[in-house]
Amino acid sequence: MTKSATLTKKDFSSDQTVRWCPGCGDYAILAAIQGTMPKLGIPKENIVFVSGIGCSSRFPYYMETYGFHTIHGRAPAFAAGLKIANPDLSVWLITGDGDGLSIGGNHLLHALRRNFDINILLFNNRIYGLTKGQYSPTSETGKQTKSSPMGSVEQPVNPIRFALASEASFVARTYDANPKHMAETFEKAAAHKGTSFVEIFQNCVIFNKDAFDDVYDRKVREENMIHLEEGEPLVAGKDVKQGVFLEGLTPVVRELTEETDPSTLLVHDSRQKSPIYANFLAAMEHPEFPVPVGVFRQIERPCYEEALEAQVRTAQEKAGVGKLEDLFKAGETWSVT
C-alpha cells in the first residue's frame, strides 16, 4: 500500500499532457481535484476515475490513479459494476451536461436512485464542446448554435432538480472560478456515504464563453450568488443585503431593512428529510434569484453495494456458503446403475 499521508497534489498528476483548450474551466477543476485527493487519506491505488465521452471525460487520463474512459453517457453503469466487484474503492465519476443529462440521463437517474457510494461530478458548460458547439440539455431556450441557428426551442433541464428528483442523497453545486469552494465541496462529497452529486459551473472558452459571468464573475458574485452555509440565513449582496423569504409556497427575494424580522429569513438546512426545501433552492435561477452554491441536500440512506453485501452475508448465514455439489443436486435427482 502506498502511504497516503505522504502524498501530494503532484502524486496525482499523470505523465500525460493535458489537452483542453487554453483557458478551459476544466484546468481549474483538475487542479482542485488533484489538490483534494491527498486530503482524503485514501491510497491512490484505491481511487478510480470513471468517465463517459466529452471534453470533461478526458479527465481520467490526467489523474495518476486507476482510470476508465468508457462510452458516451454510460459511465454510471461501469461505476456500478466496479463498486459491486470491489465496494472498497473510492470511485469518482466525471461527466458533463451532454454526457450525463442527454445520452446518459437514464443511467444518471438510476445511479442516483441506487445510491452507490460514489462521487459524480457533472461539468456543466451548457454546450457541446467536443463536437464543436451544438446546444446541450442545459442550454437556455433560444440559444443560437450551429445546430440551432434560429435558437433552441427546448426547455433546459436543471441538473440539481434532476438529481433531487432522482432521490440523490447528496446534491451540491460549485463553480470553476472558485478553487477554494470547489475543494471544500469535493471534500464534503467524498465524506458523504452514498452517491454524491456535484454540479460544477464550467466555462467553455471556445463555444460558450463566459456563460456564467453574469452569476460568478468577481464583480457580481456577491450580489448574484448565495454561498450556502449550514445554519446561516439565505442572504446575498455586499452593500445592500438581499434575503430569501418564503411567501406561501413561493421563495421571494427582498431587500433587508431595519424593519426586517431576521427570524422570517429562510435558514439553510441541508439535512432536512423532506426534499421540498432543497427544491426551493434548486429553483432559484438567474436572473430572478441569486444562485445558490454549496450543499443543497445531504441525507443518510443505505448504499447499494452495502445492501448487496448484506444479502450475501445473510444468505450465507442462513444456508451456509454455497457448495457446487449442492447446487448440482438441487431439485429432483435419480440414479442410474
Added chain:
Amino acid sequence: MTEAVQSRHTLESATIRFAGDSGDGMQLTGTQFTNTSATLGNDISTFPDFPAEIRAPAGTVPGVSGFQIRFASEDIHTPGDRPDVLVAMNPAALKANIADLVPGGLLIVNEDAFGKSNLKKAEYGDVNPLEDGSLDTFRVVRIPLSTQTEQAVAEAGLNKKAAERCKNFYALGLVYYLYDRPMEQSMAWIERKFAKNAQIQDANKMALRAGYNYADTAEIFADTYQVPKARLASGTYRGITGNQALAMGLVAAAQIADKPLMYGSYPITPASDILHELARLRHYGVRTFQAEDEIAAIGATIGAAYGGAFAATGTSGPGICLKSEAMGLAVMTELPLVIVNVQRAGPSTGMPTKTEQSDLLQVMYGRNGDSPMAVVAPATPGECFTMAIEAFRIAVKYMTPVVILSDGYLANGAEPWKIPNLDQLPQIEVSHDIDPATFQPYSRNEQTLARPWAVPGQPGLEHRIGGLEKDDIKGNVSYDPDNHQKMTDLRAAKIAGIADDVPPLEIIGNADADTLVLSWGGTYGSILTAVNQFNNDGGNIAAAHFRYLNPFPANTAEVLAKYRRILVCELNNGQLDLLIRARFARETNSFLKVKGKPFQVSELLAFFKEHQA
C-alpha cells in the same frame, strides 16, 4: 370389475404433446411427466412452446401453450418431430397442433371445452371438428375433462372455477396410466408445492388419482404402452434446461477460479431465467445486478470485470443490438467477460418465445471497426454448463469478451444431465501477479497475446484504459497510424490464436463419405439423429458440428478439404453458410429454416437425400 381387454405394447420411444390455453398449466403437466419418466430411467428430451403473451385471450389460437416430451429406452437427441399422443384441452389447442399428430395417433380431447363459444374463438365457425369427420384418421378419445375433474375434486370443497383448474392433473393421470407411470413423484410434488394450502393440495391429488383410475376402470384406451429404461451411463442424474445449465456453469467457473460471480442483466425473453436462477444464489457469492437497460447491464459487467470479478451479462438478440458499442469497448480495453445471447426469432422484436440461430453474424461483425471477439455455441442443454466454464476459461486466458450463442430451443428444452464430479471440472487459472516495476498495461503474453489483468486496488499498477486507441505496450492514447494498424492486427491475431487451444472439429456419421453436413449450436440433436438414421437406412454421409464459431477449430480447413460436397444446415437465412463460403472459398448447398421451430429429422433426411443423389 370387468376383465381387462387392453393390450400392452412395449415401445423404444414415445412422444407426447400437451396443449391447452396458456392458463391451463400445460408446461407444468409436461414437466411432471418429464420428471417421472426421467426417474424411471428413460432418456428424455423436451420442447416447450409457449406464446409471448402472458395471457392471450382465453380460447384463441395465439394463446395456446404446448409442451412436447419424448422419452425413450434408447439414446435420443431430439424431442421428436411429431407427437404420437396429443392432449388438447380446447378447440384452439386442437387447431394449433393437430397437423403435427402422426397419422393414426392418439388424440385426447377435453370434450367439455368444445362449446359454441370456444369453437368460435378458435375460428372453427359452426363446425365442430369432433363431429365433422375431419379427425377420422386419428384414434380420438373424447373425455368431459372439466366435468369429471369437478366431480372428482368435489370433496375438497373448492369453488367451481378453482375445481376446474385441476383438470391438468386429471389429464396427467390419464397419460400416466396410458404409459404405465407411477403417480408417487407427482403426488409428492403437489404436497410440497401446495404445502400451505391443504384444499388445493387435496384437490390436485384427487384429480391426478381420478384421471388415472378413470383410464384404468373405464378402459378408455384400447392399448397401453411401456417404455423401458434407457441404457444411460451410471451416475446421478437430474433434468436440466439450457438456461439452468448455463447459470450453473457460470457459478461453477467462478468457484473453480476462486472468484466472485457478477451477472448484470436486463430482463428479456428467453434469457431472463438465467437471471432468476442466479439471483437466488447469493450464498454462492453471486452478485446479480438488474440494470436499467441492456447497455447498463453490459456496462456494469465490464466495470465488474475491470474490478477483478468473473463478470457475465445475458440477453437475447435485441439486447445485443443495444450492447454492441460496449462490446466494442470490451474488445478495445481487452477485458475478460462473458456475453450470453439466448437467440430468438428476429429481426427486431421478432418472435420472442420462438427459437432461431440468426445472431451469428451479428455477434461476429455487428460492431464498428474491426472488432473481433471469441464466439462459442453449446450443442445441447447440458452442454450450456460446460460451455459457460469454457467461455470464462477463454475470456481470462486471452483477456477478451466471449459470446455464448445459446437459443430458445436449448434454453427451455430439458434433458437428463449426469451430475459431474467436482474433480472432473476443468481448471481455470487466473493471475493478477504483476510486478509494478515492469508493468505496462498493454504488454502481452508472448503465447496468448493477452495483456495483464491489473485490477484497481493493486498498488503501483495505476493506469488508464478506455475506448480510444491505445499505444502498444504503454497503453496511452494514440493516433499514430502505424500503431493503429499494429493494434488492429494484434487484436485479430489474439482471437485467431485461440483456434489452437480448442478441441478439433470432429467428424460424426460416416467419415469416409463424400458429403459433409455442417451445422452449429442448438441443432446438434436433430442433425445427429438425422445423420445416424440416414446412414442406418443405407445412406452415406458425414457431419461436423461447430461449437466454436470464432475462431473455427484449427483443423476446419483440413476437414472441409476431405469432402466433395458441403451441406450447411442452420436455423437462419445462411449465416454459417456465408462464413464457410467466404473463409474457405467452398461452394455449398444449404438447408435454411426460419419458422421459429427446430429442425425436424424428417426434413433433414429429405434434404440429405436430395443432395446426395
